[in-house]
Amino acid sequence: MDDIQAQIAQLRNKIKPPYLNYIDVDSGWYQLVVDCDKELSAIDPKYALLQIKEKFGCLRYYFQPSDPVFRDEMDVVVAKYEQLASKTCEASGGPGVMMKSIGNHYKTLNPEYAEKNMYYAKYRIVEKD
DSSP, X not given: OOHHHHHHHHHHHHBOTTSOSOEESOGGGHHHHHHHHHHHHHHOTTOEEEEEEEEXXXXXXXXXXXXXXXXHHHHHHHHHHHHHXXXXXXXXXXXXXXXXXXXXXXXXXXXXXXXXXXXTTTOEEOOOO
């Protein structure tokens, strides 16, 4: 197990019941969620981690501060990492853009990486209106 996988395992153990201790993002976002946890822990070492997942191609980081006084500052941190994830390939960790599969599953991916990966080959860049 490498260092980032060990950090993800520790992060899983912080998830509070009734939520499953599962982090539902691909490895390209692991460093982002580890860094987000470090910043949140610096603000509130006793915060509760509820869920970390990908939804509609975006990072979702759900938490509960130990004291409401920390909420606004912690929301800023989470927003920063959700924004970073919107530009980071969830699979490779490199630069990424919003892409969509034939079945309308959204994911932030690097188009070149997706094209060469059998699992992501049918994803196409989402065109902005």
